[in-house]
Amino acid sequence: MAVSTIIGIDFGTTTSAVGVFQNGRVEVVPNRHGDMETPSVVAFTRDGIRLVGRRALEYSILHPESAAHRVKLELGGTWTFEHAHERHSAEEVASWVLNDLRESAEAHLGRKVSRAVLTVPAQFNLVQRTALAEAAERAGIEAVRMLNEPTAAALHYGFGHGEEHAFLVFDMGGGTLDVSVVEVGDGVVQTKGTGGDSNLGGANWDRRIADRLLAEFARQHGFRPNDRAALRRLEDAAEKAKIELSSAGSTAVSLPCLAVDGHRPVHLETTLTRTRLETMTQDLLLKCEQPVRQALDAPFGINDMAEVDRFILAGAATRMPMIARLARKLTRGREPQRAVGPYAVASGAALQGALIGGQLNEDLLLLDVMSLPLGIETGDERMCLVIDRDTTIPSRRSEVFTTVWDGQAVAQINVHQGRRSLARYNKKLAVLELALPPAPRGEPSIEVAFDIDANTVLHVSAKNLDTGETVSVRPDLRTAAHAALQRSDPDKAVVVREL
Template sequence: MSKIIGIDLGTTNSCMAFIENGKTTIIPNSEGAKTTPSVIAFTKDGQRLVGESARRQAVTNPTQTIASIKRVMGTNYTKRINQKDYTPQELSAMILQKLKIDAQNYLGEEVKQAVITVPAYFNDAQRQATKDAGRIAGLEVLRIINEPTAAALAYGLENSYGQKIMVFDLGGGTFDVSIIEIGNGVIEVLSTSGDNHLGGDDFNECLAQYILSEIKRMYQVDLSNDLMAKQRINEAAEKAKIELSSMTSTIVSLPFIATSSAGPINLEMTITRELFNRLTQKLVEQTILPMQNALNDARLLPAELDKIILVGGSSRIPVVQEKIKEVTGIIPSKSLNPDECVAMGAGIQGGKLSGDVSAMGSYDVLLLDVIPLTLSIETVGGVATPLIDRNTTIPTSHSQIFTTSSNFQTQVEINVLQGERPLAKDNKSLGKFKLKKIKRAMRGVPQIEVTFDIDANGIVSVSAKDLASGNMQSITIENGSHMSDDDIERAIHEAQQFASQDALLKERLVFKNEVESLIMQVEGALSQNGKQLEKTVKSQIKDELSSFKKLTKKVNFETCSDEEFENIKVAKQRLEDTAGIVLTMSQNQM
């Protein structure tokens, strides 16, 4: 059986690994390096460059060089090059194709299968897009696993004693925090949180903008629209960021960066770590909430953590490490190589799938991952009814019975949602489908079983079945969901921001459904058993029902005043008490 390689498809750099003689080995690329820049370029003569060769010519060919494509995976973004539009999947596939060829040259055999890692906070569309990129590159993607989980797998093989760890993964374009428990041959993800639009690129941009502003201040030259100059400044900013992780100051030198009325501009400026920290303070602050969310969801205090593992090149930034210590009280460990450990974990998972774990002895562990966001369906009143909560272990399946909202309804639309808000309109719709030919019946009678299945890759399938007729429809959520980085980033943040407002609105919509159901139940009970009631009792119930219908007829439950809402609550209770006798008679007959 051919080797199954593990691939860390990174925003800035990518890396490969596999299991060899029971040990994880990093696969070098054709240039002999252990990591490959995730950069693609198209030259004027039609040649395609990938990796280091593409990165080297970026300054002279900025318009046809593409970097950080991972940030737009799963969206409808396209890049037009030489009269052709390229999708993120196609561009990512070019990187994967180079990695595949380099791996084949190193291993001396054909590589057909791979395990690819993604940020823990990648949504369904982004995961599917990553699988599609692999398929375009000629790879069968056997498993998609979360990057922090892969890092924990690499760490756990050498540290299998019982412990709880935080994996802090700050890469080139994304940020994830996972709380993971290791012990008894099991690596279990307890919770995950993150920000799909925070990474080293943002730190580079902060410094690059400062350099641009200084050039404008000192020389009265605006280079913000000079693509070649901007590319040189971006590279200088990244280099300075890296150097400031080990030095307290560095010099940015950009000879002939531009020309002014006085002649060529040769920029040379000193950037201190203190200045860098000040420029990037807001970015560092953005790491706090995901850490707190992950701990809260895992129901752990920082003191209960045994270790914090750093993953991703940007986790080397000293002020980031200081913020971790400030939030948790723990000095983060540097025991893993942050550039290689994710690929190593993917390689281990590939070894497990290929059967190479027989050579790994006690390294054979069970990996339990989770979904990052709650999955729901839309129900009456625009409510998002959860079926699978975020941080549920996968693979998983869950079914729930729903019913119709109108008499003799013959079809229902299933709107599949992802997010933490209680109302459907505030979450991301992953897809919709219709269940038709429902057996005709009164409202509330049909039983429609909705089932969510999530595989080990975090890919979602949803089915709906009318239990009376046996008719069933299903959907596998495909790439069309296009949930943007900003959408998923906002999902948790907005849920916390608007928690109290959402709770009140959901309460009112649920109450509205209860009001409508009560009116129908009382009307049905009177029609069925009214003759058995004393005239005075029947008349009292009808009067109360009439008053209640009049009171609620034109009420907007979402916007009515608290006083009006409370009056309806009291009236509802009064109708329930008055009509209790006839409602009980109907229930007994059922």
């Protein structure tokens, strides 16, 4: 097999990293500043110069209106970033960060690279995954594989282990929490269950601290600053305080000239303790427990914490001591493992890239899962599952449906992804329309089949089992990402029911 270089990219909410496999091991690539992590931030100077990474983050403190932060959470949506009367999609902004990572890898390797394994939160839906692949394409990168972030961390930690181990990977970064139960051993890495919260991460703690600092400023000076630059400085100070409190019992926050009272500059001077932080974020910590239970409640997985050999903490937000205490509570006193380090996800992606590219001759089978179920909308507007959550991919599943009305001329198949019981609250991916000959309701037999490959590329088909007529689609998820498929024909909205 020809050998090719496939890098591994961890595109994060707040920071990103890239790994490469060379000289028999994974190396995390430093960027042009010598940093192993690159802030996932883009900014434009007043002269129109585009900044990425550390320089963009520094510039954004005084010019917050010029910068885009946490764009990862906007992928697959309608969010735009406006600069100089031009609007840029989340995919375009993300591509600038990905391009910077690619260039760092090329500088490190001394040659061009164009292929990568990209990691994504396990709870990302297919539209979000496709949006990230589009961003990579804009950056000159072919996404050869999408890998769930906790699976990548488990691959990094478990690679080379001959004996079988079950890992629970608790991966919390800046904006998302993912939990996966992964079995590693005998040449197989298999995800057994997943859980997560796409709106829970270190940024939630940052916002609580920023709110606390803002309230303290108001107590000291009798008003709240509303200048965007001041609020951005508060957010930056909040993140730094959170990091400091991971290793210290208290930290001083000093923000000189934060606002102006009349013509007099006013400052913020206060102290925040770890105890205070933990008290005011106790509800956030409690929210972390549900994804763990969810991952252990998989239909085909490991359902008892006693069967888990190691509780792995990954992601920068897990450095908070309260997260380690939570892990000990959930495992009845066992100490969590931190050996994966802060770059485990990028390293696992690079390992997978080396396996695909032929740099590693290991016989390793990686089996990931569908974290969110796939199904169609039935006549009562409910979500009927065709592929359940935590189903190992690739997978092909089908169900048989029938019509709602007498003489129905068209069966409209609305394809959705999500956990909600009502289809309209899930993400619509595609619409198929199958022509039907006149027949009484309930008589036609319509087989709907979903076929999803290891790269989460979905094909959907609908077949009239009575006539043999078939329609199929590979959903245009880029179109779905921009809500073009969110409309429904009101005359065809209720079309099928379970047979």
